[in-house]
Amino acid sequence: MAEETETMQLQLFSPSDVSPHSSRKDCWVVIHGKVYDVTKFLEDHPGGEDVLLHVSASGDATEAFEDVGHSTSAISMMNSYLIGSIEDYVPPNPSDAGTVDGSYMALNSQTMQRNKGSPAPNIFLDYVLPLFMLVMAVSGWYYLTFVAKN
Numbered sequence: 001m002a003e004e005t006e007t008m009q010l011q012l013f014s015p016s017d018v019s020p021h022s023s024r025k026d027c028w029v030v031i032h033g034k035v036y037d038v039t040k041f042l043e044d045h046p047g048g049e050d051v052l053l054h055v056s057a058s059g060d061a062t063e064a065f066e067d068v069g070h071s072t073s074a075i076s077m078m079n080s081y082l083i084g085s086i087e088d089y090v091p092p093n094p095s096d097a098g099t100v101d102g103s104y105m106a107l108n109s110q111t112m113q114r115n116k117g118s119p120a121p122n123i124f125l126d127y128v129l130p131l132f133m134l135v136m137a138v139s140g141w142y143y144l145t146f147v148a149k150n
């Protein structure tokens, strides 16, 4: 039940259209709701063909693709394999919701921003270490001012 969209000229697929294409001779992967025919790329994929076959069979390759942290050149290569998109795509990760209709690059740069953004708070570096240094400085000042003088 594939059909053409007028705006993006991308074929629309349902998950059941995609699932039969998970063999070495015919391998499609779904990443961020876009469908890529990677059959001709299997042998050239630097990460190997087995990972692509595996995620192809799993239905949605988005999380696996993101976990690897592909380079921008890998991301630009993807367009050559783009054949369509999933109709009414529901992202596997709820935090991706709302970006389904955005372009892949936009979504990916958001992901990179998210990953690059503020690191997880470190209680030792943020609070304990500065407090320790403050106590040491005050003790030093107290010793030099009041104790060492006498």
Ligand code: HEM
Binding pocket: 029, 031, 036, 038, 045, 046, 047, 048, 051, 052, 055, 061, 064, 065, 068, 069, 070, 071, 072, 073, 074, 075, 077, 078, 081
């Ligand atoms: C059309 C889709 C894909 C393209 C064009 C692509 C392209 C690439 C490229 C160019 C690299 C070399 C490293 C880099 O430049 O980032 C790479 C590495 C890799 N890719 Fe993909 N990839 C695709 C999909 C996937 C998917 C769905 C997975 C799923 C797990 C995957 C797993 C890996 C792994 C494990 C590596 C090796 C990373 C390393 O050794 O550091 N790739 N891919």
